[in-house]
Amino acid sequence: KALLVSGASGFVALHIVGELLSEGFEVVGTVRSQAQADKLLARFKAKYPHGSLTYSIVPDISKDCAFDKVFETVDDIDYVLHTASPFSFGLEGTLEDIYLIPAVNGTLNMLKSVHKLAPQVSKVVVTSSMASIQNFDKVGDASFIHTESTWNPIQWDEVTDENMAYVASKKLAEKAAWDFVKDNDVKFKLNTVTPPYIFGPQYFEEDASLDKINTSSGLIAALLKSDPKDTHLFSEPSLCAVDVRDVAKAHCFALRPEISNERLFVASERFTLQGILDIINKDFPELDGKIAKGQPEGEKSIPTSYFDNSKTKEIMGGYEFVPLETSVFDTVKQLLEQGNLK
Numbered sequence: 001k002a003l004l005v006s007g008a009s010g011f012v013a014l015h016i017v018g019e020l021l022s023e024g025f026e027v028v029g030t031v032r033s034q035a036q037a038d039k040l041l042a043r044f045k046a047k048y049p050h051g052s053l054t055y056s057i058v059p060d061i062s063k064d065c066a067f068d069k070v071f072e073t074v075d076d077i078d079y080v081l082h083t084a085s086p087f088s089f090g091l092e093g094t095l096e097d098i099y100l101i102p103a104v105n106g107t108l109n110m111l112k113s114v115h116k117l118a119p120q121v122s123k124v125v126v127t128s129s130m131a132s133i134q135n136f137d138k139v140g141d142a143s144f145i146h147t148e149s150t151w152n153p154i155q156w157d158e159v160t161d162e163n164m165a166y167v168a169s170k171k172l173a174e175k176a177a178w179d180f181v182k183d184n185d186v187k188f189k190l191n192t193v194t195p196p197y198i199f200g201p202q203y204f205e206e207d208a209s210l211d212k213i214n215t216s217s218g219l220i221a222a223l224l225k226s227d228p229k230d231t232h233l234f235s236e237p238s239l240c241a242v243d244v245r246d247v248a249k250a251h252c253f254a255l256r257p258e259i260s261n262e263r264l265f266v267a268s269e270r271f272t273l274q275g276i277l278d279i280i281n282k283d284f285p286e287l288d289g290k291i292a293k294g295q296p297e298g299e300k301s302i303p304t305s306y307f308d309n310s311k312t313k314e315i316m317g318g319y320e321f322v323p324l325e326t327s328v329f330d331t332v333k334q335l336l337e338q339g340n341l342k
């Protein structure tokens with residue numbers, strides 16, 4: 001079976017591509033440039049010499065008909081995983097151009113191309129986010145349980161900064177995908193995957209760098225660069241986490257014919273930065289005096305989000321998510337092995 005994975009150079013997508021190759025799928029990835037394609041092809045060939053992997057260049061998912069060429073040139077795609085979406089901060093431009101348009105139009109462009117050009121596609125999986133579930137005013141409210149059916153009420157006109165813009169872009173993109181399926185006579189089934197903060201090792205260890213790393217792993221990288229004299233309580237953010245290897249597996253589960261019209265809410269545990277710092281200081285005693293301690297045990301006083309994703313675990317056959325401590329340990333171990341810490 002052949003699969004199309006958009007955004008195939010990303011932190012999450014690299015794990016997805018690796019997982020698919022290990023399961024023997026034929027994979028077509030979209031990346032923005034030939035240079036990215038060449039680099040990734042060489043790296044995957046080293047791991048999977050007999051794997052079937054090709055790349056198609058899609059420089060900008062927000063342009064009209066961005067994916068048409070892919071479906072016009074590759075005619076046997078059975079499944080589509082749309083992971084591409086902007087997840088970086090500090091970029092120049094308007095919040096609409098940086099976040100909203102690529103997220104929403106990118107998703108709609110993929111669905112439109114499949115609908116128009118690829119009637120054989122049976123399943124589309126869109127990588128959404130817990131951002132589209134999270135009710136930020138309910139952080140700390142133990143009576144409000146986030147589940148697969150919860151929606152973040154945010155609208156674009158409430159956005160005031162880049163964090164909110166990212167969050168709203170993900171919610172509006174996922175909403176647009178479900179609306180597209182409802183409003184069009186599509187031949188494919190849709191699932192979405194709604195992970196919270198994703199931690200865990202880089203698929204290729206050479207990508208583990210304290211200075212240039214994907215946004216979510218950057219939270220842990222920043223702790224490794226923290227000032228050892230820092231004694232403030234690391235209280236923000238206080239949300240949920242999941243391991244990247246589980247997110248990749250969830251995308252594969254979402255391809256199964258019996259799983260359709262679902263939001264797979266992959267999440268392991270709630271976390272705070274102080275809690276992560278406590279794990280690092282406990283598991284890596286060699287970092288004593290090199291990074292901050294913050295206020296050990298102080299995390300118990302930080303309000304976090306409550307969630308119940310038992311429906312997703314059941315859909316995934318009683319799946320056990322990688323514990324937060326393991327994700328943090330593996331992330332830090334890889335960063336230290338890459339010789340990143342002075």
Ligand code: NDP
Pocket residue numbers: 006007008009010011012013032058059060061062083084085086087088102127128129130170194195196197198199214215216217
């Ligand atoms: P990355 O930034 O590592 O990957 C994003 C991918 O999308 C990259 O391949 C990037 O290409 C591509 N992309 C972004 N904008 C465009 C565009 N305009 N045109 C073409 N390609 C584009 O992020 P992650 O791997 O962390 O995220 C992957 C998905 O998971 C995203 O949908 C994200 O919203 C979602 N997600 C991530 C979470 C996390 O904590 N990491 C949490 C919840 C959801 P390039 O590298 O060339 O810029």
